[in-house]
Amino acid sequence: MSSTSKNISYVILQQFILLFLPLLTIPYVSRVLGASGIGVVSYTTSIVMLFINLALLGSELYGTKETAKVKDEKKKLSHIFSEIFFIRFSLLLIATVIYFILTYSYFDYKFIFYLQALNLLAYMLDINWFFQGMEQFKKILYRNILVKSLGFISVFIFVKDKNDVYIYVLILSLSILLGNIFMWINLKSIVGSFTKVSMNKIKQHSVSMLALFMAGFSIMIYMLTDKIMLGIFSTTEEVGLYEQGQKIINVLVTIVTAFSAVMLPKAAQIIKKGNMGEISRLINQSISIISFVVLPICIIFAIVSSDFMPWFLGPGFEKSTIISQILVPLIFIKAIGVMLGSTYFIPMDKNKEYTLPLVVGAILNVVLNLFLIPKYGAVGSAISTLSTELLIFLVQLILLRKIISYSYIFKNGFFKYIIASLFIIFAVIICREFVSISSNFMSTIFYVLVSGVIYVGMMLILKDKYTQSIYTLITSKLFKKKNVM
Known part of the structure; x- marks a missing residue:
């Protein structure tokens, strides 16, 4: 089996572990915490993730790409790791100070927000981007099996009634923190010691990250603000209904987009060798394979959702069925869109082309949410999300009309x-x-x-x-x- 095939297998298995174990907790948590409890968790998580994503600039994708370029040159690798980690840690430290000030001064659910701050610490120590660039997906897999298994067991042991929202938040946050600490084991044997950080290099990296920041910021806008705006303009119960309906779709999306994590370092290496014909072939073949796998998944889920969602989520989540049915096309749309970003836009440094559709989509998402959420609640947010993703997808296809061979895909x-x-x-x-x-x-x-x-x-x-x-x-x-x- 080739290294790429092995890495794809590791990533798919990793995503299965990442999503399948939490998926098994959904019916239990839905019944124990109810729509309102889940809504509070989702609302507070969205806000802390807003701080994290703002602080991280575009460092996740940038770090993976830069690591992949120098993965066989240990001296350069040590410098790249030290510089990118320094930037991420410093920005998240600043974000944490601001987060605590705002939590103390403005936010409701203060104690839950303080518990959510563990996520900020977890992301300070996050080095997954490095191991993705190194194509060491096996280590990421082992980490996720360990941490997710502990989190899975803990939910059933410690979360017993609606008052255990705090314990549930603590379990989720600690799972991420412990998982990221695990990744530091034996790191020194790969990169050596931390190297002295040059401010000129920090500036160069930061400028390059900023080019990806708008893309990441735009993605964050329409991934997080729907729940935040639901919490502001509607109720936490509507947030919970939307969260559970969207979560099932996101499980399927994450599984079918898993191989894109492998494609980014692979594409970066192909482009470094100047083989553009191979990139075009890779994109067209990927679209064909995604269509083969994902189209039936969309159709089958649309068919069974009216039967599946009621017994899976339990009473009180009937509206989540409608939300999941509205969002079904996202499984196909995002599978193609994520692949295009990982295989072409990012490794080719086409930052403007990658960012343009995402910025347009983010603006549309906020506008639609402002109009639809007050009247339709969670259903309005689902319509807004689907419209946003569809627009982004269409713009990407237009930008890549010379790269994508529709005749090849149809044949x-x-x-x-x-x-x-x-x-x-x-x-x-x-x-x-x-x-x-x-x-x-x-x-x-x-x-x-x-x-x-x-x-x-x-x-x-x-x-x-x-x-x-x-x-x-x-x-x-x-x-x-x-x-x-």
Whole structure:
């Protein structure tokens, strides 16, 4: 297996651990804390993350890219690590002072905000960007398995009723902090000691980070301000309903965008060698693969969400079903958009092109939220988020019209995936007319299985190359195992 394939496997497994264990706590936490308790947690988390993202400038992506460039040159690597870490730590320290002043002076839920400050400390010690640039995804995986397992167990042991909101916040914050401390083990063997920081270098890095800052700031605007504005213009209960409806979609989004973390250092190395044809091929192939995997996920979730969400979240979260159904297209839109950023815009230093659609989207998001949240609450925020992401996606496609080969994408199965997805919808509509299942849980399982079988069957009938490759790989492994026995 190639190093890229291994890294993709590690990242996918990492995202599965990162999301699957917290996903298992969602039904429990929803029933114990209720929409209002979850809303308070989501609202305060959004504000502390606003401080963190403002302080970090564009250092996350920038740090990964710069590390990837010098990962085989230990002396340069030591300098890069020391300089970028110094910038991040200093900015977050300033942000922490401001955060405590504002919490003391203005914010409600003061004690929860003080607990949330642990996140600021956690991000001061965060060096994930470095290990991503070094393509050491296995270490990140081990860290996440350890920390998420501890957090998962702690939620069930210590969070017992609505009054345990404080304990829940503490568990979430400490999980991030302990995970980031773990990453420092054996770091010295990779980078050596901290090197003396040159202010000229700090200035150069800061200027480059600022070019990515507007992109990061814009992403932050429409990822965090929806919950903050819901908390201001609506109620914490609406924040909780939106949070749970959005969280399920975000789990699927994060899983399908996992391989983009691998693509950034890989693309940076390809570009360093000047092989632009390879980048174009990589983008077109990635779009084709994403379409093959993600389109059926969108369709299947849209079909089963009305059965899945009620039994998964429990009573009082009916509105979250509508929110998740509105946001379903984000799974496909963000999968493509994140890949384009990681494979082209960022490694190519196309900072203006990367930032433009995000800035436009952030402005649209704030405007739509101002109009829609007071009247429609969480549903209005969901409509605003979808509209924002769709606009960003369309602008990115326009900017990359000379790089993306639509003929290649269509020839490599895009129409097949659309046809198969439509066939799934038609088949499920027929099934619902003749099959009656009283249990939401059993209905979810049944239609997931039916949809999956139909999609795989259609792909085999239409002779899709990815399906045939997977089929050949599985059958060859089985026959090999039989021969050995």
